[in-house]
Amino acid sequence: MEELEEQLLREVLSFYRGKKNELIPILLEVQGNFSYLPEDAIQLIASFLNIAEGEIYSVASFYAQFRLLPLGRQCVTVCRGTACHIRGSHQILQEIEKAVGVKEGETSSDMEYTLETVACIGCCALAPCLRINNNVHGEMTLEKVRGLFNPESSSGLSLDGRG
Amino acid sequence: MMDKVSFTIDGLEVVVDNGTSVLEAALRNNIYIPHLCYHPDLEARGACRLCIVEIGGGELVTSCRMPVESGMVVKTKSPKIEKIIRPVVELLIADHHASCASCPSSSHCELQKLMAHLRIDRRRVRRLRLPKVKAPLDTTNPCFDYDPNKCVLCGICLQTCESIHRVSALYYVGRGYTTRIAFYGDKSRCESCRECVTRCPVGALISRKT
Numbered sequence: 001m002e003e004l005e006e007q008l009l010r011e012v013l014s015f016y017r018g019k020k021n022e023l024i025p026i027l028l029e030v031q032g033n034f035s036y037l038p039e040d041a042i043q044l045i046a047s048f049l050n051i052a053e054g055e056i057y058s059v060a061s062f063y064a065q066f067r068l069l070p071l072g073r074q075c076v077t078v079c080r081g082t083a084c085h086i087r088g089s090h091q092i093l094q095e096i097e098k099a100v101g102v103k104e105g106e107t108s109s110d111m112e113y114t115l116e117t118v119a120c121i122g123c124c125a126l127a128p129c130l131r132i133n134n135n136v137h138g139e140m141t142l143e144k145v146r147g148l149f150n151p152e153s154s155s156g157l158s159l160d161g162r163g
Numbered sequence: 164m165m166d167k168v169s170f171t172i173d174g175l176e177v178v179v180d181n182g183t184s185v186l187e188a189a190l191r192n193n194i195y196i197p198h199l200c201y202h203p204d205l206e207a208r209g210a211c212r213l214c215i216v217e218i219g220g221g222e223l224v225t226s227c228r229m230p231v232e233s234g235m236v237v238k239t240k241s242p243k244i245e246k247i248i249r250p251v252v253e254l255l256i257a258d259h260h261a262s263c264a265s266c267p268s269s270s271h272c273e274l275q276k277l278m279a280h281l282r283i284d285r286r287r288v289r290r291l292r293l294p295k296v297k298a299p300l301d302t303t304n305p306c307f308d309y310d311p312n313k314c315v316l317c318g319i320c321l322q323t324c325e326s327i328h329r330v331s332a333l334y335y336v337g338r339g340y341t342t343r344i345a346f347y348g349d350k351s352r353c354e355s356c357r358e359c360v361t362r363c364p365v366g367a368l369i370s371r372k373t
Contacts, residue, residue, distance in 0.1 A: 057347035058334035 035071045072107045072114035081120035083127040095142050099149035170235040185226035200317040201227045257291040260312035268366030306355040311343045314367035320359035
């Protein structure tokens with residue numbers, strides 16, 4: 001682990017007392033800082049809370065929210081909720097998989113894209129929708145997807161969330 | 164001096180030590196109550212819900228965690244119990260992606276015993292949607308293999324590791340349908356005592372021949 005990262009982690013831990021029930025808040029905060037739970041961080045948290053690394057792994061793998069692999073620079077979340085499903089989120093997902101070259105749940109080898117799905121983003125009126133990092137793009141079409149993921153054929157689509 | 168308690172189980176009057184659980188009392192008197200997560204060396208957790216019995220006026224309790232009380236009337240077989248545990252066992256078998264013929268645990272397997280006890284028909288189980296993919300064997304441990312296809316997730320191995328061996332090396336990983344038992348990172352915590360392997364009620368943990 002790099003020195004800077006370890007320093008950041010120690011700073012996070014300094015707000016906790018080392019009780020076992022602080023595990024989930026710690027994991028959430030660490031993931032907030034690193035975008036995932038690095039192996040070194042898990043080791044450090046384990047010794048801080050005096051529990052086994054396996055126990056942390058058990059907790060982290062139980063909750064879908066925790067990730068053990070780093071995210072790409074652009075995290076693409078495709079909504080697979082009912083409204084989006086009816087309006088063709090499956091085709092949207094396939095088109096993104098084709099454009100970006102990664103399957104659902106994977107990260108591209110150049111660490112640019114992570115593609116994942118979620119049960120509902122919460123803006124069903126804009127179905128089908130997707131989210132890139134924290135920007136929501138609604139009323140997606142295959143053309144819009146191509147525009148978003150192939151910069152050379154971009155048709156002036158902005159990433160400011162108004163898609 | 165241990166106090167003695169007498170109670171009735173399936174119409175049989177039985178006297179046992181005070182503090183004995185209903186399941187233990189039954190097993191000692193050659194009455195089989197289905198169970199998977201219970202092991203005599205470990206604390207009962209009532210996780211598998213298979214050892215359900217009817218007491219008194221038809222209340223259903225997990226017999227492994229129910230201490231015998233004086234004058235208690237226990238029924239181990241009834242349509243009500245059957246209705247609850249049969250689907251549980253059927254689902255376990257449906258997710259148990261293996262044939263008994265080639266299994267090293269065959270003939271001393273708790274699941275086989277359960278199937279025979281409940282007279283479960285494999286054809287009835289096949290109507291359920293069986294898992295498509297066979298999960299690969301986990302060979303990370305130096306002295307035994309873990310077969311997730313046979314595991315019933317009873318937790319006996321985890322409990323053994325924690326309470327008998329005082330080392331926790333094994334943990335549940337994942338959630339729901341994809342839950343497995345696994346090691347994480349610190350493999351060195353496992354001291355290869357194989358206590359978990361000897362206690363596995365099915366053939367999920369298999370000692371590797373050296």
